[in-house]
Amino acid sequence: MKIVAIIEARMNSSRLPGKHMLSVLDRPIITYLFERLKKSVLIDDIVLATTTNIKDDVLVDLASRNDIHVFRGSEDDVLGRVYAAAKKSGADTIVEISGDCPLIDWEIMDQTISLYEINNCDFVTNATIGSFPGGMDISVFSFESLESSHLNGLTEYNREHVATYMVDNPDKFTRLNLPAPPELNRPDIEFIMDEHKDYLFLKEIIELTYKKPFPPKCFDLIKAYDQQKGVQLINSSVARNNITSKHVI
Numbered sequence: 731m732k733i734v735a736i737i738e739a740r741m742n743s744s745r746l747p748g749k750h751m752l753s754v755l756d757r758p759i760i761t762y763l764f765e766r767l768k769k770s771v772l773i774d775d776i777v778l779a780t781t782t783n784i785k786d787d788v789l790v791d792l793a794s795r796n797d798i799h800v801f802r803g804s805e806d807d808v809l810g811r812v813y814a815a816a817k818k819s820g821a822d823t824i825v826e827i828s829g830d831c832p833l834i835d836w837e838i839m840d841q842t843i844s845l846y847e848i849n850n851c852d853f854v855t856n857a858t859i860g861s862f863p864g865g866m867d868i869s870v871f872s873f874e875s876l877e878s879s880h881l882n883g884l885t886e887y888n889r890e891h892v893a894t895y896m897v898d899n900p901d902k903f904t905r906l907n908l909p910a911p912p913e914l915n916r917p918d919i920e921f922i923m924d925e926h927k928d929y930l931f932l933k934e935i936i937e938l939t940y941k942k943p944f945p946p947k948c949f950d951l952i953k954a955y956d957q958q959k960g961v962q963l964i965n966s967s968v969a970r971n972n973i974t975s976k977h978v979i
Contacts, residue, residue: 733843734775734821735767736812737798738892739829740805741785745925750829751788754933755940759923760789762832762936764796766945769836772843773825779815781805807889813880816873823847824876826869826892832932833921835948839868842908846870852903853896861910864970865921866948868908869893875903914948919955924968931965934958 739750739760750760767776778793780786782802793800801818803811816824825843827834838856846854852875857867875896879888883895896903910916923929938954938961939946946954955961 731822732774732820733772733823733825734777734816734819735770735773735825735827735839736815736819736821737763737767737776737778737827737829738808738812739778739789740781740783741789742781742783742805746923746929749923749929751792752929754936758792759832759929759932759936760829761792761796762945763827763829763834764793764798766832766834766836767827767839769945770840770843772840775799775819775821777801777815777819778829779803779811781811809880809883809889809892809895812892813876816876821873824871824873826871828867828922830923831865831867831921832923833865833935833946833948833951834868835866838862838866838908838914838948842868842870845906845908849906851906853893853905854908855893855905856908856910858907858909860915860917861907862914863916863919863921863948863952865923866914867922871896871903878902914952916952919952920965920968920970921951922970924970925965927965927968931961934961934964 741748743749751758777799779801780789783805790800801815803814842854842856853871855869856862879895888895935954939950
């Protein structure tokens with residue numbers, strides 16, 4: 731069974747254009763995501779699913795230089811793009827990752843994958859209300875579930891948000907949720923990049939935590955957040971539109 735992490739990212743964001751190439755410690759912020767995904771012990775391949783827009787050429791070049799495979803597809807039909815990327819890569823299992831989450835914890839990701847494998851279900855996520863911090867969102871599903879979503883999830887809402895057809899049709903998909911342990915149960919924190927304030931916040935967090943020989947885990951990020959009171963205020967006013975968190979799975 732081939733497990734493929736598919737990153738959804740494009741440069742033409744309406745809220746923060748070009749955000750994935752913004753620099754932190756002299757490197758594009760999305761490279762932190764590349765680095766962290768590579769630490770997984772369960773993923774077989776990583777694919778950047780970006781668009782055919784010429785603005786995304788810079789992402790394609792960066793991914794290639796970081797040994798990340800690339801698929802280019804529709805700018806608006808994200809579901810179709812991810813489905814085509816999964817099909818081309820020969821994925822049996824897809825790990826959906828947003829490029830807006832550069833500080834994904836690889837151990838949480840492997841736990842989510844393990845829960846999916848052990849229970850032989852269609853769809854597992856850790857992105858529910860009252861759980862992990864924002865920006866740690868991971869969804870794992872079968873290629874068959876993705877294909878069903880692609881063929882049947884025909885609304886604009888479904889095409890824009892890959893997992894929503896699975897979330898909205900519990901009678902069609904067997905699903906499980908990975909809850910956060912007490913020390914990581916911090917839904918009040920948003921390690922996600924929607925707006926410029928988020929970039930400033932993540933920049934501070936990265937500069938505080940990337941001082942050790944090993945990349946910081948989710949617990950380390952939370953600890954830095956709690957210790958630096960000024961950091962907490964940087965992106966606290968950003969309005970969120972987290973689709974998955976509106977559903978309790």
